[in-house]
Amino acid sequence: MKAKPRRTGRRVDTLSKERIVAVAIEILDADGEAALTFRALAAQLETGSGAIYWHVSDKDDLLAAAADWVIAQAMATVDVGADPRGAIRAIALGVFEAIDVHPWVGAQLIREPWRPGTLRFFESIGAGVMALDVPEAAQFNAWSALVNYVLGVAGQNAANARSLPGETNRSAFLEGVASRWEQLDPAEYRFVRGLARQLRSHDDREQFLAGIDLILAGLTHGGRSDCVSNANKRSGR
Amino acid sequence: MKAKPRRTGRRVDTLSKERIVAVAIEILDADGEAALTFRALAAQLETGSGAIYWHVSDKDDLLAAAADWVIAQAMATVDVGADPRGAIRAIALGVFEAIDVHPWVGAQLIREPWRPGTLRFFESIGAGVMALDVPEAAQFNAWSALVNYVLGVAGQNAANARSLPGETNRSAFLEGVASRWEQLDPAEYRFVRGLARQLRSHDDREQFLAGIDLILAGLTHGGRSDCVSNANKRSGR
DNA sequence: ACCTGAACACCGTTCAAGT
DNA sequence: ACCTGAACACCGTTCAAGT
Secondary structure, three states, X not given: OOOOOOOOOOOOOOOOHHHHHHHXXXXXXXXXXXXXOHHXXXXXXXXXXXXXXXXXXXXXXXXXXXXXXXXXXHHHOOOOOOOHHHHHHHHHHXXXXXXXXXXXXXXXXXXXXXXXXXXXXXXXXXXXXXXXOOOHHHHHHHHHHHHHHHHHHHHHHHHHHHOOOOHHHHHXXXXXXXXXXXXXXXXXXXXXXXXXXXXXXXXXXXHHHHHHHHHHHHHHHHHOHHHOOOOOOOOOO | OOOXXXXXXXXXXXXXXHHHHHHHHHHHHHHOHHHOOHHHHHHHHOOOXXXXXXXXXXXXXXXXXXXXXXXXXXXXXXXXOOOHHHHHHHHHHHHHHHHHHOOOHHHHXXXXXXXXXXXXXXXXXXXXXXXXXXXXXXXXHHHHHHHHHHHHHHHHHHHHHHOOOOHHHHHHHHHHHHHHHHOOOOOOOHHHHHHHHHHHHOOHHHHHHHHHHXXXXXXXXXXXXXXXXXXXXXXXX
């Protein structure tokens, strides 16, 4: 009973960085960040743990490569229309949804901002900003605000999902937060208390886009002389 | 030579959660997140590693408590003026600067949004939003955009600083990113290439505040009927 | 060139034993 | 009630040895 089916000398699935990254993504999606160990990966790939180091330099490298693959995929399938505003929304939403499906990506994106997927994301947002009516001197800040916002929400989602994988878990987490918030002192925490109700029923995706729209609105109005806000002048001091 | 100075029975510094958290913050600030181990902590506290577990349930608990202490401190010293816009800017800047000094806080803030420091931060931003001219239905989204933006920048800073502690390291990191970006194909990465120059000389703090101002501008103008932007109507589809 | 898997150093956490 | 520190299970990484 010990005899295994013999391959013809060579193994069918040669080990490669692509295959390693693909299996890593499977493990990350299925069981979360803590489940990705070199031992689990080696077992799944039917090889020794040391073999992985031939193709991947490091665990950091593995995680970065996995995150970049997800983002590159998301960026490749984004439908960028003619309208720059719509393009920015579509790109941001594409990254948001990719991270929604693969929450572990959120924590990885920011490090190593020279990976192809991250670069595509950065450049696409930048192209949208250029296409808008934003003066050149303000473009860097506009780009930074958009990118930081997207990554902020991404990180938030990642942290929320880190506890345990699964959909039920997320709503349970929100329910837990909401019920804690409801027990706060009304005098001291009026706003947060009021948030609790809405926390249970809100649509993440919609709220994310509302934030993008807010930044875009500020961008357009801050730059137009016929509708200048005093928000851009330092208020007070 | 072996005789240690004998204390009078009781040890002078009783172990307590406060003292553990204080030493943990010292280690985190000095040598980064990777350096905080229960062994290092126990050595610094001159006790056994197991003793820490009597006061702290977990490493997660320890990190969350440390982050919350930093944020609570920052919130306590924020000077909130009368002007709601100035208050929001001051609160955001307070959190930004706290995370700038203690970069490891960035990654921790989001989890456990019921710790006192985090709650104070949430409530303060919420109070600012309420004080602004924002319709009640839009308050949740406005609050979310502001908080997410602050946490996004915070996370970014945390990731940048994670590589190694120290000031020189940060500028070296930015220099590395800039020089990589400059080698990109000008046809494909026009915007990111242009960013490289500005990346070296930009002021983090100023850029952070510019993002806050952008959201505030969008907030004011999106809500006013005399200056409605078409950014809030779905453009395109 | 690429793979194997035992070995190493190190970690969070537990727990019987002490005071 | 609180502290001690050895022990346990587990991890990333290395490396001599194989093909």
